Amino acid sequence: MTKPAVLSRLATALCRGLLVLWVGALWAVGYLAAPVLFASLPRLVAGEVAGKLFFIVGWIGMVAGILLLVYVRYTQAAGRERRLRLLLLSVLWLLAAAQLFWLQPVIAGIKAQLPPLPPDVASLGPEFAFWHALSSALYLLQSLAGLILVMLGGVESRRPAVA
Template sequence: MDSGAQGLAAGQVPGRAGRLPAARLLVAALWTGSLWALGYIAAPTAFKVLGSGQAGDLVAVLLTRQAWLSIGCAIVLALLLWRSTDLAAPRRRFLGWLVIAMLACALVIFVGLQPGMAHLRVLAGEAGVRASPYWTQFAVMHGVSQVFHMIQSVLGAWLLVKLR
């Protein structure tokens, strides 16, 4: 047995290939954990503690940062999956589709819904969107955004389970 193989436990892969599964799991955990923390802890807490306008402003900023984090994590995961020689091609494709689906959800929220909701908040003025004629349209967009966030969160959980 050569010295490079000594000290390796059964099933361990030496070098960079052995770090790829851990890196994939770490990036997926960062992405999914940030979705859960924002959507199910930070945003509801902001609306519980702050006034509606301030909470909306705060959550809008957090959602923008979450979108950029989603884009970055999707790119890194795609690269890690592309470099992964430890995964069978069908599994790698399935994981890639999960990443693409999660990214699509993030982009629908970030590019499609958030700008429209922000525009309605501006149109509503100082009285706030709830007191404006735009409330129904805003509420529908907000509900759709929540559905996409929930879908992205569930896909993230599925990604974490499938990466193990």
């Protein structure tokens, strides 16, 4: 096997791994870890831990998204298949950016303005509930876009790029 072929296979394998890490983290944190945290810990403590996990997932998305967008853009032939993958990756990345740089800071700001609360508090108020619901809806969209991308075969094309 030639050196360029080995590098191409390595890049493909790394990008597969990045996509699995990103989409797997979205699903594992959002739909496994967070519910377990809220079922096992006082509400405020669970929220703090979940927030830290979502922050990490957001940064995984920022890094993986850019690398995967570049990979698809420069390794796949132009066409409908590439456009669909680029669209899904762009949606994933933009939603991750919205979570990380817009929604998480807004939610943290609301929580910082609240007086000290007991750990078993039932609600953080209507403003928090609105932003949390919006964040949850966008997270679901991001998770579904990732699932669709994985179901379509990830970031690999059936056709090689034209040189």
